[in-house]
Amino acid sequence: MKIAIASGKGGTGKTTVAVNLALSLEDVQLFDCDVEEPNCHLFFGFDLEKVENVNIAVPVVDKNKCDFCGKCSEFCQYNAIAVLPKKIMVFPALCHGCGGCTLVCPQGAISEENRCIGIIEKNKEDAGNLVFYRGLLNIGEPMASPVIHALQKHIDIKKTAIIDAPPGTACPVIASIGDMDYCILVTESTPFGFHDLKLAVDVVRNLRIPFGVIINRSDIGDKKVEQYCIEEGIPVLMKIANDRNIARLYSEGIPFVSKMPEWKEIFVQMFEMIRSVINEEVKV
């Protein structure tokens, strides 16, 4: 069972929900798919170790074979190869690794080499019932999606997997949540939170993923998010009030369920409800 935590707007509490939910359950895997700015590990004491590099296959041109015909450059949708009358240039940072240039080259002058754009890491020491993986995009690299795809290959489908997604609605979000059984959207009831929630709802509806909403800092702003959820028939899974104590614990990297254990039961109940929704979906 795969559950993603997403949001639209950043800073609404995705990581807080993902970490505290993971710590409330038994035998669970947690994947930090916000590979541009992963934060989950800050809430656990353990060290991380590298599992693998994430590579993209980029072209290498054999200058002895290339006759500067320009077919590769014409084919490339990402402007990653430029051909001049007597010169060919490759821009690896723009390459998506589709392999098209190697296919179209009539001289067989293009081969590929791996270029590392990020890494996958996991928890080094035993962390009890928790298995933790994260992806990390290298500094200066634009494409997060290949790292997210590589990270999700480590999901063990026999177990519960919790996925902390990046903010927004663009391709890294789709890469993170596209394959999920359920999506929890975390928002706050402010105009920005509400506006971005509606965008996120569009995404999950387009992907046909069952979803519910957590309203964080539920007592700031107004009641518009809750009204909207009622009108749209979207379940409100949980409300978390604006609590300076929770904010303080967050700032120190302490998961609040470890200091406020009464919340564990609330997370477990939410999880049970989500599980029954997923099981219903399977039957349908």
Next chain:
Amino acid sequence: MKQLTVISGKGGTGKTTITAAFASLAENAVIADCDVDAADMHLILKPEILDTFEFTGLKVAEIDQSLCIKCGICRDACRFDSISSEIMIDPYECEGCGVCEYVCPEGAIRMVERKAGEAYSSTTRFGPMAHARLGIGEEASGKLVTLVRYNAKKLAERYGKEIIIIDGPPGTGCSVIASITGVDMVLVVTEPTLSGIHDLERVVEVAGYFKIPAVVCINKYDINEENSQRIESYCKDKGIEVVGKLPYDDIPTKAMMEEKTVTEYSDGEFSSGVKSLWENVKDGLSEHARKRVGDLPIVHNP
């Protein structure tokens, strides 16, 4: 023309609140909302759209099922796993490379344009604004950011504005890179949480990678003063100026509820903090823009 981008690494630290306030304080600026996949600036600035530009991102593969013989050659060639075992294209996964079209022996696949969003040139009560809306799950957010920045430049030329203030997206990836390349300075808005610090450090590295000077503002500095001190000493080590510290306050939320910038809404501590932040940012921007000019060969010595 000077360009400033407000970024943060971590989302929700207050980029848009601060950038919107800058819009109301700056006398000679164009505002560009480059957080194109979750744009919020328009909720405060209420732009009146002057021009709309259709944005076509990468192409997408389309299979003519009447010609397809389900041989699966396209599926084997696709590096993005965007063709299912039933030989259907997943438009969300398709990166528009065209390999499937090239390898299909039946000529059943063609690459088609897709509308991936819209960009707008607008006017607001504080001056011109460039913004956009990216379609759901679209790929080319960096390209749309580049279009928004192009429109902002055109607006600056048309209305004789000297500064472009860019509200950037969270993260460190493609849309962030597109938002900061070639600007004179970035303002990183952070918060004194472990996540805020971690993300600040990464995004400062990204700015350094592209050789863009950075200054830092600590928002909600009083929720954890120890962490705020950590940020200050980190910045000192890196030679980065902390140009402002703003308190934890409900003013940003209250102002947002009334669709106002914080400085329009109140004159309190938060707003005066934002005002002095803007003065410091303006000074830094002039200094870095001057340095940039200084790097160019001097043709005429006055």
